[in-house]
Amino acid sequence: xxxxxxxxxxxxxxxxxxxxxxxxxxxxxxxxxxxxxxxxxxxxxxxxxxxxxxxxxxxxxxxxxxxxxxxxxxxxxxxxxxxxxxxxxxxxxxxxxxxxxxxxxxxxxxxxxxxxxxxxxxxxxxxxxxxxxxxxxxxxxxxxxxx
Numbered sequence: 154x155x156x157x158x159x160x161x162x163x164x165x166x167x168x169x170x171x172x173x174x175x176x177x178x179x180x181x182x183x184x185x186x187x188x189x190x191x192x193x194x195x196x197x198x199x200x201x202x203x204x205x206x207x208x209x210x211x212x213x214x215x216x217x218x219x220x221x222x223x224x225x226x227x228x229x230x231x232x233x234x235x236x237x238x239x240x241x242x243x244x245x246x247x248x249x250x251x252x253x254x255x256x257x258x259x260x261x262x263x264x265x266x267x268x269x270x271x272x273x274x275x276x277x278x279x280x281x282x283x284x285x286x287x288x289x290x291x292x293x294x295x296x297x298x299x300x
Contacts, residue, residue: 155204155244156185173233177240181211202283205246209284212241249285251294257281258294271299 159178166174184207189199215238222230249257261277262269274295279288 155201155208156182156199159185159204159244173236174240177237180237181208181241181244184211205244205284208241208244212238212245213288215241246283246285248287249282251290254282254286254291255294255298258291258298262295262298269299271295274299 159182163175163178163182166172166178185199185204188203188207192199192203215234219231219234219238222228222234258274258278261281262274265274265277275292278291278295282291
């Protein structure tokens with residue numbers, strides 16, 4: 154399970170005294186545990202998909218932070234965020250090429266029949282991709298395909 158891999162990697166990183174890696178992976182573990190707590194009242198347990206969702210969300214947060222820090226010309230913080238993002242990305246599934254994403258967008262729109270709206274198409278496409286493509290890229294492709 155993905156959570157077990159993260160836990161083992163934390164242990165290895167502690168032994169290697171790689172504190173950036175330890176702290177980043179602890180953040181992922183903490184967010185995954187928070188997600189597990191959210192699921193308890195629904196009688197659900199944490200699945201690999203839930204952990205992957207957490208990882209995708211954390212990667213997006215880091216990308217947004219990098220952009221904000223770059224705009225503020227804070228290169229020290231940009232470098233920190235990039236280092237953490239690189240560690241997080243190790244746990245993301247292989248990213249699809251733009252051609253593959255475009256194909257899925259086209260197939261989804263074609264399968265929906267009548268003129269679908271942006272939100273419906275995005276929801277459907279993102280559920281098919283499950284973290285294999287950046288939301289911004291998918292959004293641009295959907296807008297382009299619907300126009």
